[in-house]
Structure formats: C-alpha cells, structure tokens
Amino acid sequence: MQHRGRHRRRRRGRALRASLAGTALALTAAATLISTSQAAGGRTPGALSSITSAAELRGLQLRETLTDRAELRALTDDMGGPVGVDEVLASANHAMRDESDCFDSEQDNLPVEPVASRAYCWEPGDAVDDRWIPRSVTTSRDNQVIAAGWTHSGAESGTPDADGGSGADDSGLARVAFVDAADPANLRYRWVLLVVPTADARGFEGLRSRLGGMAWYEDKLIVTARGPESRGGQDDSLYVFDLSRFLRADVTDSEAIGRADDGWSAHHYRYALPAVAAYHPAAGEGCDARGDHDGAACLGSLSLDRTSIPPTVVANERSRPGDEEPARVWRYSLDITADRTGLLTTTGRRGAAVATEAYETEASGVRGVLAHKGDWYVDQSAEKPDGHGTxxxxxxxxxxxxxxxxxGPSGTSGSDLESYACWGRDSASLSYSPATGELWTLTDPIPERVLYAVKLNDVDSSLN
Structure with missing residues (x-):
C-alpha cells in the first residue's frame, strides 16, 4: 500500500508540475497577446466584409439631377463667358511654403513610416485662419494642379480679406485652393468659391459642404456636399463641377453671393465654379449619422480609382474614433461617353447611380479611403489625442x-514596443497621382496644417 501511495504521490506531483507548467504557458501566451495588442497600437480591422444585402445597397443609391444647360449658358454669358483652369492658375496670389520653411509643429504632423516624399505648408494667413478648415485633396492626372477643399467653420474671428468673408451665416460654405504645382519648388494657389446655379434672379448660391472628399476626372471635379434633405450638417450628396466653366466675378468687395447691385459677386472671391450635376439619396431622405446602415450613408470622403474598368469614385461612410459599428466603403462607376464624361453612370428612367462594389471595414474613425489595383487603403484616425493615425x-x-x-521616430514614450500608429496626425482625405506615383493627403488642425505626399510604393513596401 505504501508502494502504491508513493506512485500516487509521484503521479500527483507530475500532474501538479504539468498543471503549473500549463499555467505558466497560458500566462506567457496571455502576456504575448497583451504585448502584441500593445505593439499593434490597438486591434487590426481585419479583412473587408462584402455587403450583399439588397436593402443596404439600396441605401447607397443616388439620384441624378442635371443643371439646366440653357440656364447655365445664359448665366455664363452674362458673367463674360467661361474661364478655364489656366486663367485661374495664372492669377494665383498665394504662395505655399516648402517643408524646410514649415514650422516644427507643422512638420510634426508628417508620417513616421513611410516618410513623406515632399511636404508644403499654407501661407501664414490661411495656416491660422479658424474660419476655414482644410478637408480634402485631389490632383489633375498629370499632377500639374493640386486642388484642396476647405469648408467654413462658422467662426467669426478675423476680418474679411481679398479672398473671403466671415460670419456664422457662412458656415458650410466651400472653397477650393487650385494650386499650380508645375514647379515643385514654387507652389502658388488661388481660391475659388463653389456655387450652385439657381432659377431666381440671384443666379447662383454658395454650396454648403463639409467637403470631406474630392475626385478629379478629366474635366470634372466631384465633391461631397449637403443635399436639400441633409440633416445635422452632414454630407449626403455628390456635386459635379465642370472645370472648363469657371465664372469670373466683377465685384470683389462684397460678401454677397450671386447678382449684386452693380454686377456679380462671389463673396469676395474673383472666381466661382458652378455645379453642373448633383446626386442625392434616392430615397429622398438625408443620411443618418447613427451608422445603423438602414438608410442613406453620411459621406466621409471621396477619391478616384483610375485602375478600375471603368474608372470609379470611391467613398467611405463618415465614422468617429471608437465607433463599434463597422463603416462602409463603396464605389460608383463614372460615365465615359462623350457627352457625359465624368458624370456618374446611371440606370433606369429615374437616373439612379448604384454602388458597383461595397464593403464593411472594422476600422473606426475613417478619415479617407483610396482604391488602387484591387486594394483598399483606409486612413484610420488616432486612438488618442495628438497621436498619429494608421x-x-x-x-x-x-x-x-x-x-x-x-x-514616434525618437521613441519619446521610452517604450521598445512597436505601433501601427505611423501615419500622419489629423490627416484627411486620400488621392493618388499616377504621374508621380504619390499618395496625397493633408492635415487640418491649427497651426499644424500640412499638404504632403508619400510614394505609394513606399507605403506598400512598409507594410507588415
């Protein structure tokens, strides 16, 4: 009995040691998981999930409304005829600073990995103007022109200058900086007000938009904006502008938009760009910012995918950091027929633009999206204030x-851990330039507003 007891005690000892070893392994594995989670700077969003629900896809449908051509022609003639991009650029009256002239606080917003191929900062007056917020960027196909979209915050600080007024009534107005980028060492820009033609005596009114995204295809500029049924200042529509139809205002000392007593005014701006088409939620209701995916999507940003056949515009749903609901990303086909180039492809008698591909991403706080050769690039905002995004x-x-x-690059936290938070701080919008292979974006906080580019090949080679 004593012999059998010793064997039982030995077996119990081996079982105890095995149990302790298993516990140690479990603790080690848990520590590894914690370390991995810390190294990731948060969990990864995982794979995209294809959206196949007919109801959800219907919520992404937009209905086309075209500006009356005869009325637009009459307005253009009354304002002295159409103006092209070349004239706008030739009159550029603002200079950008290159990276070496940017302040440290501005340079701190640049990505850690991969590094920017080039960066520019705005003229000092625009860099600190809290009335206007930079939101989006796109480029011409040859990268000779960069367009940056800004929206009015509604702030009343500052005084009107030669390029714009101020006041709460201006909240949501949209302007675009058309940047002459032909000489990379000397970027200059001119402000242009985005407007919508009206059927009354005013002729046109200011577009209201967060301007979270823009896409430039051929002679068309497509932007996100508020539709007539928009709720809570959300962008739920797309507006299209013809870049061969800029309007020249002859009254630049007035905050009026449209016909003024002695001519035409564009809110202190020399040039205005009128919409030629609009696309609103097909259901006739504004978007729902709650993100329950039952209705129209609130548009966060927009970009162009030239690698799809036909070319497409890619959109993402506006989301906030920490949102538990997934965000949607999807695309609309662009028309390539001669008389509709740059408009969305529509079907049926009601002119419906349908999403040709749609996914859900678990990334939260999505600030921009780009599709290129079948891959989707998603800009996720930082998990903590003043942190870098991913x-x-x-x-x-x-x-x-x-x-x-x-x-950060100097390891200021004192940690040897790695993080996925390597992209720029407070970046917004993504745009790819095929001429240079660069991915463009910009940042929006004061006084850290930067326009910069990163080689897309560098992005791909840096991935883990």
Whole structure:
C-alpha cells in the first residue's frame, strides 16, 4: 500500500508540475497577446466584409439631377463667358511654403513610416485662419494642379480679406485652393468659391459642404456636399463641377453671393465654379449619422480609382474614433461617353447611380479611403489625442499597416514596443497621382496644417 501511495504521490506531483507548467504557458501566451495588442497600437480591422444585402445597397443609391444647360449658358454669358483652369492658375496670389520653411509643429504632423516624399505648408494667413478648415485633396492626372477643399467653420474671428468673408451665416460654405504645382519648388494657389446655379434672379448660391472628399476626372471635379434633405450638417450628396466653366466675378468687395447691385459677386472671391450635376439619396431622405446602415450613408470622403474598368469614385461612410459599428466603403462607376464624361453612370428612367462594389471595414474613425489595383487603403484616425493615425491596406483576406517605434521616430514614450500608429496626425482625405506615383493627403488642425505626399510604393513596401 505504501508502494502504491508513493506512485500516487509521484503521479500527483507530475500532474501538479504539468498543471503549473500549463499555467505558466497560458500566462506567457496571455502576456504575448497583451504585448502584441500593445505593439499593434490597438486591434487590426481585419479583412473587408462584402455587403450583399439588397436593402443596404439600396441605401447607397443616388439620384441624378442635371443643371439646366440653357440656364447655365445664359448665366455664363452674362458673367463674360467661361474661364478655364489656366486663367485661374495664372492669377494665383498665394504662395505655399516648402517643408524646410514649415514650422516644427507643422512638420510634426508628417508620417513616421513611410516618410513623406515632399511636404508644403499654407501661407501664414490661411495656416491660422479658424474660419476655414482644410478637408480634402485631389490632383489633375498629370499632377500639374493640386486642388484642396476647405469648408467654413462658422467662426467669426478675423476680418474679411481679398479672398473671403466671415460670419456664422457662412458656415458650410466651400472653397477650393487650385494650386499650380508645375514647379515643385514654387507652389502658388488661388481660391475659388463653389456655387450652385439657381432659377431666381440671384443666379447662383454658395454650396454648403463639409467637403470631406474630392475626385478629379478629366474635366470634372466631384465633391461631397449637403443635399436639400441633409440633416445635422452632414454630407449626403455628390456635386459635379465642370472645370472648363469657371465664372469670373466683377465685384470683389462684397460678401454677397450671386447678382449684386452693380454686377456679380462671389463673396469676395474673383472666381466661382458652378455645379453642373448633383446626386442625392434616392430615397429622398438625408443620411443618418447613427451608422445603423438602414438608410442613406453620411459621406466621409471621396477619391478616384483610375485602375478600375471603368474608372470609379470611391467613398467611405463618415465614422468617429471608437465607433463599434463597422463603416462602409463603396464605389460608383463614372460615365465615359462623350457627352457625359465624368458624370456618374446611371440606370433606369429615374437616373439612379448604384454602388458597383461595397464593403464593411472594422476600422473606426475613417478619415479617407483610396482604391488602387484591387486594394483598399483606409486612413484610420488616432486612438488618442495628438497621436498619429494608421494607414491600412485592406482586402477580403486581411489588413496590413506599417509599424514604427511607439511614441514616434525618437521613441519619446521610452517604450521598445512597436505601433501601427505611423501615419500622419489629423490627416484627411486620400488621392493618388499616377504621374508621380504619390499618395496625397493633408492635415487640418491649427497651426499644424500640412499638404504632403508619400510614394505609394513606399507605403506598400512598409507594410507588415
């Protein structure tokens, strides 16, 4: 009995040691998981999930409304005829600063990994003007012109200058900086007010928009904006502008928009750009910012995918950091027929533009989206204030992002852990330029507003 007891005690000892070893392994695994989670700077969004629900896809449908051509022609003639991009650029009256002239606080917003191929900062007056917020960027095909969209915050600080007024009534007005980028060492820009033609005596009114996204295809500029049924200042529509039809205002000392007593005014701006088409939610209701996916989507940003056939505009749903609901990303086909180039492809008698591809992403706080050669690039905002964001490359198989030292390039946090938070701070919107292979974006906080580019090949080679 004593012999059998010793064997039982030995077996119990081995079982106890095995149990302790298992516990140690479990603790080690848990520590590894915690370390991995910390190294990731938060969980990855994983793979994109295809949206197949007919109801959800219907919520992404837009209905086309075209500006009356005869009325637009009459307005243009009354204002002295159409103006092209070349004249606007030739009159550029603002100069951008290159990276070496940017302040440290501005340069701190640049990405850690991969590094920017070039960067520019705005003229000092625009860099600190809290009335206007930079939201989006796009480029011409040859990258000779960069367009940056800004929206009015409604703030009343500052005084009107030669390029815009101020006041709460201006909230949501949209202007675009057309930047002459032909000489990379000497970027200059001119402000242009976006307007919508009206049937009354005013002739046109200011477009209201967060201007979270823009896409430039051929001679058309497509932007996100508020539709007539918009709720809570959300962008739920797309507006299209013809870049061969700028209007020249002859009254520049008035805050009026449209016909003034002695001519035409564009709110102190020399040039206005009128919409030629609009696309509103097909259901006739504004978007729902709650993100329950039952209705129209609140548009966050927009970009152009030239690699799809036909070319498409890619949109993402506006979302906030920490949102538990997934955000939608999707695309609309562009028309390539001669008389409709740059408009959305529509079907049926009611002119419906339908999403040709749609996914859900688990990334929260999505600030921009780009599709290129089948991959989706998603700009996710920082998890903590003043932190760097993350640029994910996603598809239906998973997600990848660059890693860098936690705390920035100098490891200021004192940690040896790595983080996915390597993209720029407070970046907004993404745009790809095929002529240079660069991915463009910009940042919006004062006084850290930067326009910069990163080689897309560098983005891909930095992914883990």
């Amino acid at each position: 640029l994910w490359r996603q598809d239906e198989d998973g997600a990848d992002a660059a890693k860098c030292a936690d705390g």
